[in-house]
Each structure stands twice: as C-alpha cells, then as structure tokens.
Amino acid sequence: MKPVAVIVGFAKIISLLTGGTVASATMKMIASATGVSKATVSRAFHAPHLVDPKTRLKIMQVAEQYNYVYNAAAGDLSRKKSSLIGVLVPGPNKSFFGTSLIAMQDKAQEEGFSLVIGNTKYDCRIEKKIVEQFQEHRVAGLILTGFLKSNEVYFYNLVRKDIPCVFTWETMADQGLNYVGFDNYDAAFRITDYLVGLKHRRIGLLVGPYSKISRAASRLEGYRAALKKNGIDFDPQLVKEREPSHIEGKEAVKEFLKIKNRPTAIFAASDTLAIGAITGLKEKGLKVPEDISIAGFDDIEFAAFCDPPLTTIRVPSYEMGKLTMKVLIEMIRGASSQIRQYDLSTDLIIRNSCAELQR
Amino acid sequence: MKPVAVIVGFAKIISLLTGGTVASATMKMIASATGVSKATVSRAFHAPHLVDPKTRLKIMQVAEQYNYVYNAAAGDLSRKKSSLIGVLVPGPNKSFFGTSLIAMQDKAQEEGFSLVIGNTKYDCRIEKKIVEQFQEHRVAGLILTGFLKSNEVYFYNLVRKDIPCVFTWETMADQGLNYVGFDNYDAAFRITDYLVGLKHRRIGLLVGPYSKISRAASRLEGYRAALKKNGIDFDPQLVKEREPSHIEGKEAVKEFLKIKNRPTAIFAASDTLAIGAITGLKEKGLKVPEDISIAGFDDIEFAAFCDPPLTTIRVPSYEMGKLTMKVLIEMIRGASSQIRQYDLSTDLIIRNSCAELQR
C-alpha cells in the first residue's frame, strides 16, 4: 500500500551500481593520465586561457572519466584564500533563521561561497569557541549579528586581524565598524511613542537579554527615551529581561499582571515574546487589546496571522541579509577597505493588538 | 540621544589597538621560536601525552604569545579528514530552518563539527551545484532532506563514494539508505481520514511540488489512500501542487473556490500553505471552519496562534534534527557501516480549524 513507485528508480540504480570505494582522483592522476603536468591541469581549471584548447579538452575528458572532484581545502591552502564565510547567529532567533539567513545563503551561493553557521545560544563561551572554529577554517569573512558584550575584548582581535567582518541587525556607534542594520533605538522609540499616543502611561517592556546584547539594550534605551519625551517616569518594575521565546513571553506576562498598578500596554521587543504574551493573557482570561495592549517587534511572517494580528515593527530581514552578504563579499574581493555602514529603515505596522486606553 | 554608552567600550579598544596586519603564525614559527621541531608542536596540540609537560607548557605560551590559530584546512588535508558537515536544505522551508537546523547545529557543535548549509530552492541544478561544492570541501558527511527526483542518478554517486549520508524528513524505501524521518504517507493518511470522519467527502489537497519531491509525493499518496479506504473517488481537480509559501496558499485557495461543487475541506500539506489559505478565505469573506475546514501539516510554532488555531500534524522537528546529526556523526566516526533507519512518530493535533460538515 505504500507508495513504493516513487523511490524505486533510485533504489534500483543504487543496488545495481554499489560497489567498491572509489578513491578520489587528484590532479596528479589526471595529469599523468593525460600526459601533461600537474601545473597544466591546474591551469585548465582556473586559467583556461593559458592552456591550449585541445589540451584542455583532453584534460576535461579525463577528469570527467576519473570522476575528479576539486579539493577546496588543498586549493585554499596553497592559494591562502578561503571560500567559506562564517555566520554567527544569536540564539534560536526564528526571525533571523527564517529569513535573513536564507537571504545570505542565496547571495553567497550566487557568488560561489559556502556558509558555515554557528549558533551562540547567548553564551559568550560558545560564541568564542565558534569564532575560533571559524578562524581555524580560515573563513574569508565573518557576519556577526552583534556580539555578546562580554566578548568585546575578544572581538577587537577579529577586526585587527583583518578578517573582513560585517555586523548586522544593529548599528554600531564605532566609525570603524562595517554594518548593515537598522536603528533599534529609533524603532523602539517610535512604537513606544505610539503606545503613549494611545493614552497609555503604564507601559511594560519585555525585552531580550539587554545586559548581554547591545541590540536589546538599544531597544531598552529607545523605550526609555520615548517615556522621557512624554514626561513619563521610568519604572524598573515594568521592565522584564527574557530570552526571546514563546514560553518566556507567556510566563513573563503573568508576572506583569501581579504588579500593583499593572501596565495597560506591553511592548514586547520581539514578536515571539509578544505572541507568547498574548497566549499568557488569554490563559488568564484577559482580552487583547481590550484589557491590555501588546506590541511586538520584527514582523515575522505570522505576526499578521495570530489573534489578534500584531502591531509591530517591520524589520527588513531579507533585504538586510542580502545586503549584508553583498557588502561582505565586496569587502572580501575589493581592495577598497572603506568602511561601509548602512541603516535600513523600519516601519511601524499597525494591526489590532493595541487599542486606545479606555478609562 | 543615542545609547552610545553601550558600545563605547568596544569602540575605544578598537581604536586604541588597531594597527598593522598580523600575519598568522604557523606551527613552524612556533617551533623555531620554542626551539623544538614542528612535529613536537603538532603533538603538543593533538597528542599532549606524547610530549614532556614542560615542553608543552613552553609551546603553549609561545603559541599564545604569537596568537597562533590552528589551520583546519591544512590539518584536514594532511589527515585526510574533514570537520565539515554539509546540510542540504530544500526550499525556504521555515519549519525546517527554524527548528531542525538549529537542532543539527547544536549537536554538530557539541561534537566539534561545523555546518555548511546549502539551499536548493527546489532547483535540481542548484542542488547539484551545492552538492559539488560540498564535495569540493570534502565534507565528512551529508544530511539530505530528501532529494529532487530529477537528480536520482546523480545521488547514487554520493552513496557509492562512501560519503556518509543520512536522509531526513522522509523515509526511504531503499534498504541501503540511512534516514531519520517519519512516515509522510501515514500522517497524510490519518489527517485525511480524520477529515472524512468529520463527514467531508469533497476534500481538496494543497501539496508541495510532488513531482519533484518524494516527501510531497508520499503525502499525496497518503491522501489518496485515505479517500480510497473510505470509498471516495479521487478527483484530480481537487489537487493543487504549490510551493509551500504563504502567498501560494492564499492564491491557490481562491482557485479551489471556483471549482463547481467546491471542496468543503482542504488539507494543506504544510502549515504555511494552510495559513495562507485561511487568509485567502477570509479575504473572500468565508469563515474557517464554519464555511470550510482547513488542516495543515508540520505544527510550526505559530500553528497554535493563528486564527483559528490550526488542526495539523505534529512533526518532531527538533528531535529529528538532533537524531539525524547524531546518527551521521556516529557513521562518520564509527567503523560500523550498518544501515540505520529511524521512523519517528507524528501526532494529529486537533485544534479549531476543522469542523464537522453541516448540511
């Protein structure tokens, strides 16, 4: 009853042909089989114009026949270059993984680079270990989604070592750092200000690990600045620092409810956190936005499909990923070591999770 | 007004210390600086028990001082091994990227492997190109989320070449193939059967590119089998083959509505497609599940948060990713070339997007 037909073709081929191991061919082998030198074979691949078309053709045929596969490690070694690009990803950030990373991958592939990824899990020891792994692989360049503050000293080494680095998902104050990001501070400011515009004055903030990650810290600052501008006192009680996951959001929101004079609106600085918060609220029998307003950050694909649809900040994840990779590759190739800094713009997306405060 | 404080520490360090390029040190340099041979340095790192503790200490100090970083390409070359694992990802599958890939990454890291990822975009030429890139990098092993049917002949080469390969996200009929998957056929069968249990007899199927991807083909087969079991004739009109994206789902569902004697339920063989379909339906003023039932597949994180919450099949993405990587690494290390096949189980998750047919 199972759909065997689908796979049978493949199965047959394998069972027919499986046999002894085929030791992989080398240029040396191709060379002697063709009757030329290693050097000529090498040229035939990477500098065809330097070799007689006839010779080249013969080499290619022999290579084909021997099932030759180029050895990138050997090539990279002797050429002192690398076709690997390291991408350092923060925690299991869905928004990042889902969109920016794909964009980077797409672009890298087009340009003949392979991506090596590493996930820090917000742990600075892991972060360090991964960067070391990257360096051991002599990556041609590095993409960093910010860095953990505790590793500052460490990171200066990267820049100093002339590994092309570009930061993404945040802007860097330093003039000497390349980045393709957006203004986290400004975005947080705007959405908080929007909430105040809806008459809210007790506004909770549910934010990522700002003591570790400057991106999160900027959002906190933006939030504070918006309060200040509107003459609202900052209340530390109203700030909760959580890792951006659905479950953390759900639990944190319940703590907000316990505060006397509880917030009438919560700005969750990631959609995942926001959606978790909404669930938590529903469990407690509260309605969004009637009883409490929730705003998110990221505009992940599903922000528009949850109930209620989420008011949030749209971050240009795909464009950012693509541009970041583009810039990095240009740095890797180009001689120009000019500093490149791009600030992409974000949008405030108003849906239905925030309402004017009724009283 | 900007939060400069956050980054200023880093900035200062960099501006203070940025200077000339540091040529990266080699074992040879460490050796001569320490007054020992290259071999001893190599041993100091990888076989410390073979070297006098005092010598080792001195080597380590010198290495530290010279800021030495091991060169993996060179090491891999001479050792004829590799610490890279290739992961071939199908299209921009959020569910995969979001969860399985993270799991793989976590596990790989623990074991000292780096991940190289490639995205096929459902294009068999790209798929081939990526696999070639992987081979050029001499990846120690390969994780394949199925393969495009058009590349069958090509893939036999991989298996034949003794690159450890494990397939994931689907089961393979062939006895000689390693996989960690789940039964797509069975899962599709169950959810379709569930729909029939709700009295539906006109059930649409919105499925991934089954002519390219056997995983999708299995879901189609499961759907057909369930219909057959219940004595319902298969109607080709009710099957739409689409790439799994939100937008495709939204548009495809509108075509379903144009069919005379239109379906009363739609099984969308991916949650993304299902959520897109729900949006499309809402746009047309139809209610889910009152007017039409929608079932999904994957149980992505947000399936529980859309409106209405989605009835779907839960796929153990994280466990699958972790186990796949575990199996692969065991294959890479272990001498045992025993075939490993794991079928993980899926669950039918009933939420509110499907209702009994009223008439």
Place this chain on the structure above:
DNA sequence: AAACATAATGTTATCGGTTTCATCTATAGA
C-alpha cells in the same frame, strides 16, 4: 654492566593543490 624497554623528540615524505620561473616552440618583424 649489558640488554632492553620506554619516553621524548627530530627527520622527512606527504596531503592536493598553486605559482614562480625556466624552457621550448612557433610566429612575426627586421
């Protein structure tokens, strides 16, 4: 004290390419 095992280190070939420099044709210009 001779014989031998063991520990610590050095020598050298090798992995699979790239690249510089030298060599050898073949064609063009004088």
Place this chain on the structure above:
DNA sequence: TCTATAGATGAAACCGATAACATTATGTTT
C-alpha cells in the same frame, strides 16, 4: 636568416599541517 615576442608547458618550491620512522636519552631488569 636572425632575433624578438608571445604562447604553451614543465620543474620544483611552497602552503601548513600530520605521521611513519629514526634517533637519542632515560630508566629498568637481571
């Protein structure tokens, strides 16, 4: 016809490590 020059190829060093084998120093056994 002789030299200049470009075109095609080869020889060999090198990239940065590893590992088999050789060597030397140290300690143990009888």
